[in-house]
Amino acid sequence: MTQFRPCIDLHQGRVKQIVGGTLADADNSAVENHVADHPPTWFAKKYAGDKLTGGHVIKLGPGNDEAATAALAAYPGGLQIGGGITSSNAKHWLDAGASHVIVTSWLFDQAGQILEDRLAQLVTAIGKSRIVIDLSCRRTSDDDKHPTWHVASDRWQTITSLEITQSNLNWLSEFADEFLIHAADVEGLCGGVDQQLVAELGKWGGLPMTYAGGVAAMEDVQFIDQASQSKLDVTVGSALDLFGGQGIRYDELVDWNRETNRS
Template sequence: MTRFRPCIDLHQGQVKQIVGGTLRDEGPGPVENFTAEQGAGWFAGKFRDDDLRGGHVIQLGPGNDEAAREALAAWPGGLQIGGGIRAENAAEWLEAGASHVIVTSWLFEDNVRFSENRVKALVAEIGSERLVIDLSCRRRGDRWVVATQRWQTMTDLEVTPATLDALAEHCDEFLIHAADVEGLCGGIDAGLVELLGSWNGRPVTYAGGVATMDDLLQIDRLSGGNLDVTVGSALDLFGGSGVGYEDLVAWSRRAG
């Protein structure tokens, strides 16, 4: 059965929900759906108290180290950390309390060309059991292509069962955002969910587009219960109206 994985997205040191496709290095700032009054540690403590394990803290750009460390300190071993992770600092984040590090952009030379050597270097540093490979992607016709640099740069790697097979030996889990629907609360990318659900390997967490509890039911059905899911902008905890946090806590308890 699909499990709910909580998330803490950090932007400029604050917990926010952002429309994923609007993140840019230059030009106008991203479209923000929600900015929390509480700090990252408050959310981490809430997830700890409700025993929601395997969630992720994502640093969207610079200026988030302090908030990320606050979250990890609130629940040592309960959260994963992503954003700016590379071989040189991965162990440091594990020591700060992360259960796993989540890596995308650093695995690609020039943010475009996938590097098996970098994957191996990271595994040599921390072990595959502490690594989550992030293959967040954008749709290009009938394909899904991994995007780096806060989903701005398209890479040479497609999300396919063959790709997952090749990378599975190097990691413990995969995290995959459907970047085109991330933050829009307009429904999931059903094609991507079906593709990911058809693969039986490492645990995979899907993110993007969840608007209501019906979307969770659809993910569970389309994936055969093989995918976990995270919910952001639709969640009442983050100012949304489509999904109740307490409903997800109850869902997770049923999933075990």
């Protein structure tokens, strides 16, 4: 069954919820939905106490290393880490307590072409079982009958040449343990999920995958579970009461996980 996976998004050292695609080079450019009063360690300890696994800490730009390190130390082995990950620093973050590293932009050149040799470097450095490839994407076709999505790198500003297809998922699965996929066009808007993307991902069912983007209510979580044939897990951000949202209660999702684990 679809599981809820928690998140800790870090921007300028604080836990925030940001509208996807508004992060540019200037740190003050992001549209912020919520800035938490609690430090990242508070969230990490809460997730640990509620036995939520497979969540992720994402460093959105510079100035987040100290906060990320503290979060990982508060829940060792319970959280993945993403943001600026390379083959050179991946082991450092695993040693700091991350269960996996999440990698995206480092895998692409400036023209948006994927660098297969870097995939191999990362596997050599830490092993396939500790790698999550972030395939966060944007819709690149207006044809609703034949939609396409391409991976977006560099804070979702650069559309790469890598299309989300079953053949590409098969190929990339040789280098990873999981995939993380934000629908960047709807991320942070609380306007509903990209239903076509969810359905397409659900047709694959190779590695574990976590979907994020647009979840506004429990009905969206139920849709993801049904439309993906329970093959996708889900992250909820701006709609969650834990982050100032009004669409979904955190306790509902904790209960959802408990119920699905029993079934």
